Amino acid sequence: MINAQRRTVIVLFAIFIGLLGVAALAFPRHAPPSAQSSPTPIPYVFPRVLPAQITRIDLEDRRDPQKPVTITLIKTAGDWQAIKASGGVGAPNLAKIARLLNGLASLRYNRIIDSTSVEAFGLADGGRYVIRFVADRTYTLHIGGNSPDQTLAYVQRDGSSFILLVSAEQITALTGALEGLAAP
Numbered sequence: 001m002i003n004a005q006r007r008t009v010i011v012l013f014a015i016f017i018g019l020l021g022v023a024a025l026a027f028p029r030h031a032p033p034s035a036q037s038s039p040t041p042i043p044y045v046f047p048r049v050l051p052a053q054i055t056r057i058d059l060e061d062r063r064d065p066q067k068p069v070t071i072t073l074i075k076t077a078g079d080w081q082a083i084k085a086s087g088g089v090g091a092p093n094l095a096k097i098a099r100l101l102n103g104l105a106s107l108r109y110n111r112i113i114d115s116t117s118v119e120a121f122g123l124a125d126g127g128r129y130v131i132r133f134v135a136d137r138t139y140t141l142h143i144g145g146n147s148p149d150q151t152l153a154y155v156q157r158d159g160s161s162f163i164l165l166v167s168a169e170q171i172t173a174l175t176g177a178l179e180g181l182a183a184p
Contacts, residue, residue, distance in 0.1 A: 042110050043108060045108065045155065046107065046135075046141075048136065049135045049136075049139065050105055051101035051102050051104075053136060054075070054101055054133050054135050055075045055135070056072070056073065056074050057073040057132070057133040057134075058070070058071075058130075058132040058133070059072075059073070059131055060126075060130040061129055061178065062125070062126060062127065062128055063128050063129075070084075070085040071085065073097065079091070080097050096177045099173065099174075099176075100178065103174040103177060104131070104133060106170075107141075107170055108166065108170070109155070109164035109165055110152075110165055110166075111165040112162050113154075113163040114161065114162055115163055121144045121163050122145025122146075122154060123144035123163065127143050129141075129178060130142055130143075139157065139158060140157065141156075142156040146171075150168055152165040152167065153166050153167070153171035155171070
């Protein structure tokens with residue numbers, strides 16, 4: 001009787017192991033990811049620039065090629081001074097300057113296009129806007145047109161042949177800060 005019970009236990013154990021094997025083949029177990037991958041960070045257009053480092057900004061609004069508007073912003077002892085192309089000096093809107101400084105320092109791109117034809121991107125003759133600013137060195141940003149779906153804007157930096165695709169929202173915020181500053 002004990003031998004019969006032992007054989008039954010062995011047969012049931014063999015059937016159980018066989019069912020586990022069939023289940024393992026039918027339903028393979030996927031190992032959980034060891035570490036949750038984080039999204040790739042979107043790089044900055046000007047990676048080493050902090051808003052407090054910027055001491056001078058030269059703005060050119062080139063949308064009207066017949067009458068381009070230029071203005072220079074210079075940081076003086078704790079304040080900013082605006083010098084217009086006509087020679088007028090004044091105190092600019094500090095809230096707009098703060099948005100401009102933060103916008104330049106936080107500008108990010110998500111794709112690079114290597115193109116010899118800048119006309120298609122609105123960057124012929126320097127683009128719609130040109131922003132030159134001094135931080136640890138002089139930087140230049142050329143702002144062109146928007147992508148066909150209006151979600152991205154085409155920009156170039158520092159005379160590079162590469163065209164960077166930047167969020168159109170960021171560029172709209174940046175040029176919005178320019179609007180009141182570059183008014184004649």
